[in-house]
Amino acid sequence: MSNGLIKMNIAGKMIQLTFGMMAVEEIGNRQAGGTPGWFKLITDVVYGGYLNDQYLEGKAPEMSYRDIAGYVDEMVAQKDNQLEDIFKCFADSKA
Secondary structure (H helix, E strand, O other): OEOOEEEEEEOOEEEEEEOOHHHHHHHHHHHHOOOOOHHHHHHHHHHHHHHHHHHHHOOOOOOOHHHHHHHHHHHHHOOOOHHHHHHHHHHHOOO
16 A cells, blocks of 8 residues: 555455545545535445546446445454555545
């Protein structure tokens, strides 16, 4: 984890999240459109970082917001410490 970049394991596949301005914009747009809560916030952060990374790589996202929300739900249920690392990476990023 460094400078707004972090890898996470989702269903046995490593994906990279990149927290840049595009991620911040995506998170802000999603937070403005609904009732903020911890679960929605972490899902928005993961999805924003995922979209930002896919954009920078020139790829179309393979996972939907629903997919990410399902994985985050599993991580919360399992008390997966990746979520803490993701929040820290986002907070420490330059975005």
